[in-house]
Each structure stands twice: as C-alpha cells, then as structure tokens.
Amino acid sequence: MSSKYLKLSTAAAAVAISSAASAQELTEVTFGTHWVAQAEHGGYYQAVVDGTYEACGLDVTILPGGPQVNNSAQLIAGRIQFYMGGTLGPLSAVNEGVPMLIVAASFQKEPQILMTHPGAISSFDEISTLDQLIIGDEGFVTYFKFFEKANGWDPAKRVPYTFNPAPFIANARAAQQGYVTSEPFAVEQEGGFKPDVWVLADNGYTAYSTTIVGMRDYIEANPEVVKCFVDGSAIGWANFLYGDNAAALAKIKEDNPDMSDDKLAFSIETMKQYGIVDSGDALTMGIGAMTDARMEDFFTKMVDVGVLPADLDYKQAYTLDFANSGASLEVKAALGQ
Structure with a gap:
C-alpha cells in the first residue's frame, strides 16, 4: 500500500475537504467499540459531534459494544468497517488466517493495571x-504469561475476575486487574479507599491499546476513507482531551445512560495523568502513532512467553501508512498543549 495518501499538501487537503463538505456525498462507515460508551471512547464521539469526520467526507456511526455484543465478529463479516481492537487480537487473527489490519493506535499505553490495597x-x-x-481469563492467557516469566507471578495464586470488586476490597493481600480509568474509581466509591495502582505499560508490557482495526481488503480498497477516519479520530482525541468536550460527553451519556458525570471526569483526568492517549511517540508523531520498533518489541515478548509462534509474519497485522501523519499536533498547539 502506498503512503502517498499521507503526503497531500495542505492546499490539496483543504480543497478535498471543501469539495466533500459542499457536495454532501458522505461515505457511511460504522466503528464498533469493544464496550459500552464511556470516556475511553471520547475522541471518536468528539469527531462525530463536532463534524471532524464529516469535514473529510465520512458519515460515522459508533456502534457500542458490551457483554453480549461481538463487534469483532461484525468486522470479520463485513457488517462494519472499523473496530476498536488491541494489539494481540489482530496478531492472533493473522496467525489464524484472518486478515485484520491495525491502522492506528489511539492509546499509546495499555490502560490495564493491577490494584493493591494502600501500602x-x-x-x-x-x-x-x-x-x-x-485476573480474568483473557488477561491470564496474555499479560499474565509475560509477568509470570518477567516478575514471577504464580498461576496458582490466580482467581478469576468476575467484574465484582468485593473480593478485592475484602482481601488486603490481593491484587485485582482493572483499567486505570475505571476500576480504581469503583473501588474508591464502594470500598471507601483509594487503591495503589500499577500500570502494566509502565512495567514492560508494550502493547498498543484501543487500536483502529479493519479488514485488509477494505483498507487497501478505500485508503482515502481510512485516512479520513484515522486523522479525524486523532483530531477528535485532541479536542476531547484538551478542548470543549461537552457535546461528546452528552452523546456518550445518551448511548450509555448509566454513565455518571463524576465517572467521566475521573476517566478523562486519569487518561491525561498517565499519558494513555498522548505520550511517547504521539507527542511528536501525533495521536494514533505506531512504530515498527514498538510492534517488534511486543511481538518478541509474546513469542518469548509462548503466546505467539515465532514464525508468524507479524507485520501482516498492521500498516504505518496512516498512523503517523501528525494530524493532532496542530490542533493541540492551537489549544495551548
């Protein structure tokens, strides 16, 4: 796939955006998330509500996930165009002959954590x-394997996570998995204490997270659509984190009425505090950045602990043709970031 689509001049891009907007011939695409609407999806909602996607020619529908929703299967079946994935999932899919392709990494850091009682x-x-x-079943066969070898985690001590913090709250000698943007808030609300937080990404687990994933055939056939969605998402994240996100938050609460204002505020502040979206390569290459070196590092670690086979052509699971355009940098600068 050619990278020429990333090298449009500013003038040409402006003409293309103006033409698309004036003609109102928008391409309909659906982005399936992996969970119910929340602040961790805010950049995409922002790009919908403020017209960023529309400006470059897309009519984007966000399809929330959930416990009974499998948007990954919807992607494979061709019913949606983009999916909110991770790093390991598409690598495993390619290993199984399913041609998923990561086109950007909205989260530079995997937000997965372990929590422990204070002190x-x-x-x-x-x-x-x-x-x-x-720790849940998915974590037990992925990052647990890495830390079992790197830090001596004992599989005999593992008990399944049931999305109920009560067992952790009751056991001062336990650690519980979670998202840095979510479970600590729940524990503080339900347990009355602020847990200590240990971010896996800060301790050697180098997976990208909240990646934008598509099927290879669609991506290769629709590079302009992919570029618009990737750049629009990056701009959306910059505006959501650093600008006026009121309309996006309202849309998130519309899609998930159980979401509270204090939970949304906690998640946004935590994403900023830990550099989940905007850190590392994203600071110079723009939100959504990916590199060959980072992908190779993660692949090598997963091979080393037996999660992936050494002969997997891991480069078939991602492309750098779209991720590193720096689309968010000008927006951040305008917002004083």
Whole structure:
C-alpha cells in the first residue's frame, strides 16, 4: 500500500475537504467499540459531534459494544468497517488466517493495571508476594504469561475476575486487574479507599491499546476513507482531551445512560495523568502513532512467553501508512498543549 495518501499538501487537503463538505456525498462507515460508551471512547464521539469526520467526507456511526455484543465478529463479516481492537487480537487473527489490519493506535499505553490495597506493597516487583491475583481469563492467557516469566507471578495464586470488586476490597493481600480509568474509581466509591495502582505499560508490557482495526481488503480498497477516519479520530482525541468536550460527553451519556458525570471526569483526568492517549511517540508523531520498533518489541515478548509462534509474519497485522501523519499536533498547539 502506498503512503502517498499521507503526503497531500495542505492546499490539496483543504480543497478535498471543501469539495466533500459542499457536495454532501458522505461515505457511511460504522466503528464498533469493544464496550459500552464511556470516556475511553471520547475522541471518536468528539469527531462525530463536532463534524471532524464529516469535514473529510465520512458519515460515522459508533456502534457500542458490551457483554453480549461481538463487534469483532461484525468486522470479520463485513457488517462494519472499523473496530476498536488491541494489539494481540489482530496478531492472533493473522496467525489464524484472518486478515485484520491495525491502522492506528489511539492509546499509546495499555490502560490495564493491577490494584493493591494502600501500602500493601512498595513496588511492582512485590506483586508476586501477594496471596491472591484476581485476573480474568483473557488477561491470564496474555499479560499474565509475560509477568509470570518477567516478575514471577504464580498461576496458582490466580482467581478469576468476575467484574465484582468485593473480593478485592475484602482481601488486603490481593491484587485485582482493572483499567486505570475505571476500576480504581469503583473501588474508591464502594470500598471507601483509594487503591495503589500499577500500570502494566509502565512495567514492560508494550502493547498498543484501543487500536483502529479493519479488514485488509477494505483498507487497501478505500485508503482515502481510512485516512479520513484515522486523522479525524486523532483530531477528535485532541479536542476531547484538551478542548470543549461537552457535546461528546452528552452523546456518550445518551448511548450509555448509566454513565455518571463524576465517572467521566475521573476517566478523562486519569487518561491525561498517565499519558494513555498522548505520550511517547504521539507527542511528536501525533495521536494514533505506531512504530515498527514498538510492534517488534511486543511481538518478541509474546513469542518469548509462548503466546505467539515465532514464525508468524507479524507485520501482516498492521500498516504505518496512516498512523503517523501528525494530524493532532496542530490542533493541540492551537489549544495551548
């Protein structure tokens, strides 16, 4: 796939956007998320409500996920055009002959954490000394394998996570998985204490997260659509994090009436605090950035712990043709960031 689509001049891009907007011939695409609407999806909602996608020719529908929704299957079946994935999932799909393709990484850091009771341990290395590790099935066969080898986590101490914080709250010698933007808030609300947080991404787990994934055939046949969606999403994230996000938050609450204002505020502040979206390569290459070096590093780690086969052509699972255009940098600058 040629990278020429990323090298349009500013003037040409402006003409293209103006033409698309005036003609109102918008291309309809659907983006399936992996969970119910929340602040962690805010950049995409922002790009919908403020017209960023529309400006470059797209009519974007966000299809929320949830416990009974499999948007990954919808992508494979061709019913949606883009899916909110991770890094390991598309790598595993390619290994199974399913040609998924990551085109951008909205989260530079995997937000997955372990929580511990305040003062229970003094360093990440001491997690292995705890009595219980409350971790779900997906985590147990992915990042747990990495930390089992790197930090001595004991599979015998693992118990399944059931999305109920009560067992963790009751056990001061336990650690529980979670998202840095979510579970600490729930524990503080339900348990009355602020847990210590250990971010896996800050301790060697180098997966990208909240990636934009499509099927290879669609991406190769529709590069202008992909470019618009990737750049629009990056701009949306910059505006959501640093600008006026009121309309996006209202749309999130419309799609998920159970979402509260204080939970949304906590998630946004935490994303900023930990650099989940905007850190590392994203600071110079723009939100959504990816590199060959980072992908190789993660692949090598997963091979080393037996999660992926060494002969997998991992480069078939992603492309850098769209991710590093720097679309968000000018927006950030205008917002004083």
